[in-house]
Amino acid sequence: MIFLRILFLSAVCILILAGSTALNGQLENLDEFVASEQEIENFPGVAACVVKKGQVVWSGAWGVQDFESNNLVTEETYFTIASLSKLVTATAVLQLVETGAIDLDAAMSDYLDFELINPHFPNNIITVRQVLQHRSSLRDSESLLFTFQAPGDSDYELSDYVFDYLSPDGEQYSSGMFNANAGPGESLWYSNFGFAALGLIVENVAERPFHEYEKTEILEPLCMEGSSYWIADIDSDSLVMPHAGPNNPLGYYGIPNYPSALLKSNIKELSNFLIAYTN
Numbered sequence: 001m002i003f004l005r006i007l008f009l010s011a012v013c014i015l016i017l018a019g020s021t022a023l024n025g026q027l028e029n030l031d032e033f034v035a036s037e038q039e040i041e042n043f044p045g046v047a048a049c050v051v052k053k054g055q056v057v058w059s060g061a062w063g064v065q066d067f068e069s070n071n072l073v074t075e076e077t078y079f080t081i082a083s084l085s086k087l088v089t090a091t092a093v094l095q096l097v098e099t100g101a102i103d104l105d106a107a108m109s110d111y112l113d114f115e116l117i118n119p120h121f122p123n124n125i126i127t128v129r130q131v132l133q134h135r136s137s138l139r140d141s142e143s144l145l146f147t148f149q150a151p152g153d154s155d156y157e158l159s160d161y162v163f164d165y166l167s168p169d170g171e172q173y174s175s176g177m178f179n180a181n182a183g184p185g186e187s188l189w190y191s192n193f194g195f196a197a198l199g200l201i202v203e204n205v206a207e208r209p210f211h212e213y214e215k216t217e218i219l220e221p222l223c224m225e226g227s228s229y230w231i232a233d234i235d236s237d238s239l240v241m242p243h244a245g246p247n248n249p250l251g252y253y254g255i256p257n258y259p260s261a262l263l264k265s266n267i268k269e270l271s272n273f274l275i276a277y278t279n
Contacts, residue, residue: 027058038062044243045073047267051278056271066241066249078226078239078264085229085263086195088273090132092202092214097128101205104129108136111201113159114167119175121183128201130185131194137179138191140165145192145257153230154254158210161256162200165193192260199259210259222272227265229258239264 027050038046045063049056065071096102107125108116116126118137130136148156164170165177179187203210211229219227228234231252242250255262265273 030058031060034060035062045077045240047073047075047077047079049075049267049271051271051274054275054278056268056275059267059271061267065239066243067247068241068249071237073240075267076238078234078266080240080242080262080264081270082261083192084270085259085261088214088218088263089195089199089202089210089259091218092210093128093132093198095217096202096205102128102201104132108197108201111204112162112197113204114163114169116166116197118178118183119168120178120180124183124185126184128198131191131198134188134190134194135185136191136194137182137184137186137189138177138194139179139189140177140191140193142190142192145261146255149253149255151251151253153232154256154258156256158196158200158203158256158258162193162196166197192257195260196257219269222269222276224265224269224272227263227269229262229264230254231264234264238266 030048030050034046034048043063044067045061045065047059047061049059051057059075061073061075061077063073065073065077093102097104102111105127108128108131109125111128118124118126121137124137126136126138131138148154148161164172167173177193179189181187199210202213206213215228219225226234231239231254236252239252241252244250
C-alpha cells in the first residue's frame, strides 16, 4: 500500500492508494479512524478517499472549513494542497520532456533568461533533472517560501520572482541561496525555489503562463476544472481557511512561488490525478 498524507496548517486532505489486498475488510473502520485522528490532532476538517484499481472505493469528509463560520467540509471543499503542488509542476515538466521540448540533463539556464549557477561551483551546470530531484545545490530555507506573502492572490510575477532571487543581477540575490560545500548533484536539499524555477521553464518553453499550461494540459483533461492556483477562482464558501491553530485563522493569502505550494483542489478532483498516475 502507498499512503499519501498531506498535512496543512488548517486541515488535512488524504489520498490512499490501496493494493489488491491491503485494505480488504478495513474500509468500514476508516470513518472511525479519520474522525479519531481529527479529534486527536485538533485540525478543523478533513477529506479523504481510497483509490483501488482505478476507482474511488471509499471517500468521506469530516469537520469544518474554519472554526469561525463552521461551514462543513464536503468532498467538494477545496484545500490548498501545499507541496503536493510540486507533483503537478513536475508533471508539466515531464510532459514537455516527452515532446522533446525539454531535456532532463540540459542546463536549467538553457530555458531561462539568465544563467542559473551555484557561484561556489561556477563550472558545474545545474540540470533540470537535478532540480526535480532536489539535488541542484539550491539551499533556500523553508521560511523563504512565505516571503512576500500577501492577502489574496500575489501580483508578483513568477518570472520577476525567480529572476530577483536566482539571477546574479536580481534585487534579492544572495550566494547564500546555494550550497557552498557541495555542488550540483552532490547532495540533497529540499528546495521550494527550485520548483519556482521549474514552473518558469515550463512557462518559457510553452510560451504561455505556467498556470494556463497546467490548466489546459493537466487539470482540464483530468476533469479537475475547478482546481486552481488562485483564490479568486474559488468561492470562499468552498475553500478551507488556513489556520496556525484552533483560534488563529491566517486568512486567504497568496505567495509568488505558486508552482511549489498553492494549487487548490478537492478530494474528488485530486483522486482523478492519482488514478491517472497509477493508470
